[in-house]
Amino acid sequence: MVNKFVTASAVAILLALGAAGGAQAQSITQALTAAYDHAPDLQAALLEAKASAENIALAKSAKLPTIGASISGSESWSLVGGQFSGGPSITTGVSYNQTIFDNFKTEAQIEAARAAAELSEYQIRNSEQNVLLSVVQAYMNVLSGRQLVALREENIRFFQAQLQSAQDRLDVGEGTRIDVAQAQARLAQGEAAYRASLSTLEVSQATFQRLVGTRPQQLNSAHNYARLIPNSIDAALAEAEVGHPAIMMSKAAIRAAQAGTDAAEAAFGPTASVTGQVGSRWTNGGMTDGLSGSVGFQVTVPIYAGGALGASVRKANLGQIKSEVEAMSTYDQVREAVISAWAGIQSADAQIQAAQAAVQAGTTVLDGTIQERDLGTSTTLDVLNSQAELTSAKEGLINAQTSKVVATFSLLSAMGRLTASNLGLPVTVKSAVNYTQAVEDVWQELRTVAE
Template sequence: MRAGALAVVLSVLPATVHAESLRAALESAYQNNPNIMSALLNVKATAENIALAKSGQLPSLGLSSSLGGSWQQPQGGEFNTAASFSTSLNYSQTLFDNYKTDAEIEQARAGTEVAKYALRNAEQNVLLAVVQAYYAVIRDTQLVQLRSDNMAFFDAQVSSSEDRLRLGEGTKIDVSQAKTRQVAAVALYRSAIASLQTSQASYERWVGHKPKNLTSDFNFGKSLPTSIDSAIASAQERHPALLSARAAIRVAQAGSDAASASFGPTLSLIGAIDATTGYTTQQGYGSSVGGSAKLSLSIPIYSGGALSASLRKANIQQIQSEVDALSARDEIKESVISAWSTLQNSTSQIDSAQAAVGSSQLVVDGTIQERDVGQKTTLDVLNAQAELTTARESLITARSTKMIAAFSLLAASGKLSPEVLGLRVAMHSADGYIANVEDVWAELHALSDD
C-alpha cells in the first residue's frame, strides 16, 4: 500500500526542477488567458458601433450601372432592336434629424466605455482566479504530504500495537483501534490526492500550463489598503465593475434622448447624376446626361404606438441602469468588507494554529512516552496524533486563506491590476483601435491606399 501511495504522490506532485513564482504565473495568465482576449475583442467590436452611429450624419455615395436590350417587330413594319447602358451616381445625406444621431453617437461611445471597464474587470477576475488556483495547489500539496506523514505514523502505531500484543503488554483492542485510524488516514490521504488533482486542473485552466514547484511568498509593497475605509474609498473610485455601471447610465440616458428625438422632423438631401448611352437600329447611337436634387422632409404623425413604446422603454432602462449602479456599489462594498474581515481573521487563525501545533506536538511526544511506561493507552496516542494533524491542517489552510484574502481585498478595492502588482507585461488596450474607428473617413483612406 505504501509503495502504491508513493507512486500516486509522484504522479501528482509538481516538478521541482523549474520553480514558478506567483508573479510569473500572473504574467503568463495575463498574456495568454482566453477570457481576457475575449473581453479585448469585445471592446473592439463594441467600438464599431461608434462608426455605425456616425454614418447617420455623413453622406452616402453609391454608383450603379445597368445594361439592357430589346427588340420588336411591328405589324407590317421594319424589325427594330435597341440597347442601352446607363450609369448613375447617387447621393443622400441626412441634414437634420432632431439630434437623434448625436444621441446615438453618445450612446455608442458610452457603450464602448462599458466594454473597456468590462475588460479591466475581466482582468481582475482572471488574476484573482490565478491566485486562488495557485494557493490551492500549494495548500493541497502540503495537505497531501501531511496526510502521507500521518498515514506513516498510524502504520507505525499498528506495528507497535501488534508488537506489544505479542509481548503481552497490549490488547487486541489497541490493535483494532490503531488499524481503524490507519484506514481513516488512508481515506483522508486519497481525498487530498483528489483535491490536489482538481487544483492542478484549475491552475492549468487559468495559467495555461501545469504548476511547477510553487512558492507562497509575494511582496505586496504598499498596495494593500491600510484600513477598511480606505479600501471602500478606493473601490468607489476605481473598481471597474462600478465604473462600468456608471458608464451604463450614460448609455441609457443617450438611448432615452435618441428615443425622444424620434418624434421630431428629419430633413434629407437626395441627389443623382445619370448618364445613358443607347443604340437603336433606326436612330443609331445616342447619349444623354442628367441630374436631380431634392430636399425631403419627414415628420412622424402616427406610428401605431411604436415611438411612444420606444420612449417609455428607454426611460425605464435609464431608471434600471441607475438602480443597477446602486446594486453594484453595494455589492462591491460588501466584497471589500468580506475580504477585509477574512484577512484579519486568517491572521488570528494562523497565530492560533501555530500555538496549537506546538502544544499538540508536545502532547503527542509525551503521550507516546507515557504509553511506553504504561501510564497512557494506545487510544490516547491516536487521539493526540489526530489533534496534532487537525492543528497542522488548520495552519496550512489559514496561510492559504490569508494570501487569497489579501488578493481578494486588492480586487475588491479595484487595485488588482498589472500596474499595481508590478507585472512585466504590456497592458491590453483597444484605444488605438477606437481612435481608428473614430476616423469617419476610414473607408476612403483605405480606398486611396489601395
C-alpha cells in the same frame, strides 16, 4: 497489507510532489502572467469591446452622406414594317443621399455608442480581475493540496509505526489486542483521508492547468502584493468606490441609458435630408440623352405613429431608471466585497497565530504522551488522539495560510486593483482603446476605396 499500501502511497506522493520538486519554480506572478496571456475569457471580452466600438461608426453614419455609382445595360430590338432595328443601351449614374438634420437623434446615438464602448473597456478590466483572482485561488488550492497530501502521507507513516509498536508489545505480552485494533482503525482513517486529498489535488491541478495553460510546477505562496493594500478599511473603500471597474461600468451604463432616452425623445422632431444624382445613357455607341441630373430635399415631421414614439420614450426612461438602480446595487456589492475581504485578512491572521500555537503545543503533547505510553502511564489510544489533534492543528495552519493569501488578492480585486497594470505583470495589456480611436475615423472606408 499495510506495507503494500505504504509502498503505493510513496509512489503516489512521488508522482504528486517529487516530480514538482524537480520542476522549475513557478511563482504567483509567473502563474498570473501566463494566465493573462492564455485566458479565453479575456480574449472574448476584448473582441466584444472591439465589436462594441464599431457601433460608434454605425451611429455616425446616420448623418454622413451615402454615395454610390451604378451602371446598367440592356439589349433591345424591334421589327416594324419589315424593318429591323435594335442595339445595346448602357446607363450610368452617381447618387448622393444625406440626412442633414434629425433633431439631434444621431448625436444622442453616437453618445450612447461611445458610452457602450467605454462600458465594454471596463468589462475587460472586470473580466481581468475575475480571471486573476481565479488563478490565485487555483494556485493556492494546488499548493495547500500538496501540503495536505504530504501531511497525510506523514500521518500514515506515523500510524503504521504505532500499529507495528502495538503489535510488537502484544507479541511480548506487554500490550493488548485493543491497542492493535485502535491503531489499525486510525491507520484506515488516515489512508482514506490521504486518498481523498489526492483526489482533491488532482482536481485542483486540472483547474490550474485550465486557467494558466500549463501544469503546476513547484509553487511558492510568497508575494509582495500586500504592499498595494492601504492601511485602513476606509481607504480601501474609498479607492474601490472611484476605481472599481464594475462601478465604472455602471456609470457608463447610466450614460448610455441617458443618451438612449435623448435619442428616443429626438424621434418626435423633424428631419431633413437632401438627395442628388447625375447620369447619362449610351445607345449604339453614342450618348443619346446627354448628361442629366437632379437635386432634391425632404423635410418630415412626425404627427402620429400609432403610439410607437411614446412607447419608445417610456421604455428608454425605464431603462435609464433601471441602470441607476443597478448602479446602486453594484456600489453596495463592491463595498460588501471590500469589507468581507478585509475581515477575511484579519480572521486569517488570527487563525494563523492560533494554529501556530496549537501546532507547537500539539507537538509537545504528542512527544510527552509517547514517553508516558512507553512508561506505562498512557495508552496507545492517548498517543493516537494526540497525533490526530496535532494533524488537525497542522491542517488548520495550512488552511489559514491559504485563506490569508486568497483574502489578500480578494481585497485587491474588491478595490479594483487586481489588474495586470497594478500588479506590474510583464504583459501587453489587453485594451480596445486604440481600436475605438481608429473606428472613430468614419472616412477611413472612403479612403480605402480610393486607394
